[in-house]
Amino acid sequence: MKKKNILNLIRCHMEHNDAGFRSEAREIANEFEMNGDTQLAMYILSLLSSENAFIPQQNDDPFKLDSPFIDKSFSAEDMLLLPDAIMQDLTGIVNAVRRRIGANKFLFQGKPGTGKTQAVKQMARLLGRELFVVNESALIDSKLGQTQKNISSVFHALAEAVHPERIVVLFDELDALALDRTNANDLREMGRATTEILKGLDSLKEDIVLIATTNLFSCFDKALSRRFDFVVDFDRYSEKDLTEIAEKMLGRYLDKVKLANRDVRLFRKILALAKPLPQPGDILNIIKTAVAFSNPENGFDYMRRLYRAFRGKSSLDAHELQAEGFTIREIGILIGQSKSGIGRELMEASNNA
Numbered sequence: 001m002k003k004k005n006i007l008n009l010i011r012c013h014m015e016h017n018d019a020g021f022r023s024e025a026r027e028i029a030n031e032f033e034m035n036g037d038t039q040l041a042m043y044i045l046s047l048l049s050s051e052n053a054f055i056p057q058q059n060d061d062p063f064k065l066d067s068p069f070i071d072k073s074f075s076a077e078d079m080l081l082l083p084d085a086i087m088q089d090l091t092g093i094v095n096a097v098r099r100r101i102g103a104n105k106f107l108f109q110g111k112p113g114t115g116k117t118q119a120v121k122q123m124a125r126l127l128g129r130e131l132f133v134v135n136e137s138a139l140i141d142s143k144l145g146q147t148q149k150n151i152s153s154v155f156h157a158l159a160e161a162v163h164p165e166r167i168v169v170l171f172d173e174l175d176a177l178a179l180d181r182t183n184a185n186d187l188r189e190m191g192r193a194t195t196e197i198l199k200g201l202d203s204l205k206e207d208i209v210l211i212a213t214t215n216l217f218s219c220f221d222k223a224l225s226r227r228f229d230f231v232v233d234f235d236r237y238s239e240k241d242l243t244e245i246a247e248k249m250l251g252r253y254l255d256k257v258k259l260a261n262r263d264v265r266l267f268r269k270i271l272a273l274a275k276p277l278p279q280p281g282d283i284l285n286i287i288k289t290a291v292a293f294s295n296p297e298n299g300f301d302y303m304r305r306l307y308r309a310f311r312g313k314s315s316l317d318a319h320e321l322q323a324e325g326f327t328i329r330e331i332g333i334l335i336g337q338s339k340s341g342i343g344r345e346l347m348e349a350s351n352n353a
Contacts, residue, residue, distance in 0.1 A: 008024045009028075012024060026044075026128035029044040029128055030098075032044070065132055065158065066160060067157035069138050069139050069150055069153065070132050070134055070154060071133050072131070072133075073131045073133045073170070080115060080118055081115075081245045082245075083236055086234060086236060089230070089232045090122070093106055093123065093230065093232075094126055094127060097127055102206050103229040103230070104208060104209050104210060104229065105201060105211075105229050106210070106212075106228055106231075106232065107211070107213070107214065108213045108214075109213070109215075109232070109234065110233060111279055112215055112279065112281065113278070113279030114237065114280060114281070115280050117170070117172055117213060123211065124168040127168065129167055129168045129209065131170065132168070132169050133170045133172060134171050136173065137176070139177065140176070140193075145192070147177075147192075148192045148195075158208055161208065164205045164207035164208045168211065169208060170212075171210070171211070171213070172213050173213060173214060173215065174212040174213065175215065175219060175220070177193050178220065178224050194224060198223060198227060201228075202227070212228070242278075242280065242283065243268065243277070245280055245283065246271055246277070247264060247267065249283065249287050249288075250287050250306075253287055253288055254291060259299060263300075263303065263330075267303070269330070271310065273311060274310040286306065289309070290305035300334075303333055304316065304334050316334055316335050318331050318342055318346060
């Protein structure tokens with residue numbers, strides 16, 4: 001950090017220049033990150049996004065976009081868990097944006113729950129930019145021609161942005177608006193909407209970063225796909241990737257509730273029986289619910305809930321668990337009985353067979 005950064009921070013504070021203060025702080029954070037101190041950079045950015053941070057305030061938000069169809073959002077706080085191939089693509093986008101050579105429109109495509117929207121929030125944080133989300137459900141209007149006008153007003157608001165270099169705009173699930181204009185099953189109204197989006201993308205300021213997401217990339221108009229500088233495919237999770245991500249997710253939530261009872265091998269066995277594994281978003285919900293709803297008096301209750309959720313079973317049977325390859329100790333954890341009790345039950349059943 002240079003002396004001029006400190007002087008600029010003090011000057012902006014004394015002049016109650018909130019926009020300048022934030023801009024200088026983000027520049028400092030970016031410098032720390034480029035020098036390898038990513039944690040400190042993220043801490044500074046998190047302070048800037050915190051409502052409790054002591055930062056000079058002004059009544060007017062210098063980043064506000066004048067459109068009823070654009071809502072200000074918040075960047076993600078937790079680190080995103082993604083396969084290396086996807087992370088490399090996202091790192092490339094960050095590098096491209098910082099070089100400011102005109103690459104500013106990106107499309108994230110993949111199945112629901114693969115982390116597309118969360119990745120956009122992470123991008124906003126890493127770039128030190130404010131995140132705005134286009135409310136697409138509000139854009140669509142039953143009145144003929146109104147949807148097209150609404151889309152035009154969104155891009156007009158972006159064109160009037162005071163600080164375009166500090167903005168990331170998210171069109172989440174763009175397929176709700178943009179379909180193949182040559183599709184005979186598509187309503188002409190939505191075809192006109194797609195045309196308006198094409199015009200808006202062509203006229204977008206290069207300083208603004210626009211990211212769209214879709215679950216229906218194959219249905220996109222080819223002309224629309226070509227408007228994006230780069231398409232990131234989020235359907236690249238292997239079983240190994242999903243298993244590793246699930247383990248990290250579980251560790252985080254157990255840390256949050258300060259739960260010391262852990263058995264990675266048992267958890268891996270449960271995951272191995274869930275074929276195929278759900279998408280990361282679904283895995284996150286399963287783990288979060290299992291830990292949050294678990295009995296605080298029973299340290300391994302969350303593991304029983306995980307088994308039921310991943311296996312789709314409401315009850316647990318010692319003989320079925322043994323057939324699935326679980327040890328007597330593991331069966332005891334899942335059922336909530338002692339090893340000796342489980343051993344006797346299995347022995348008696350074997351003798352009576």
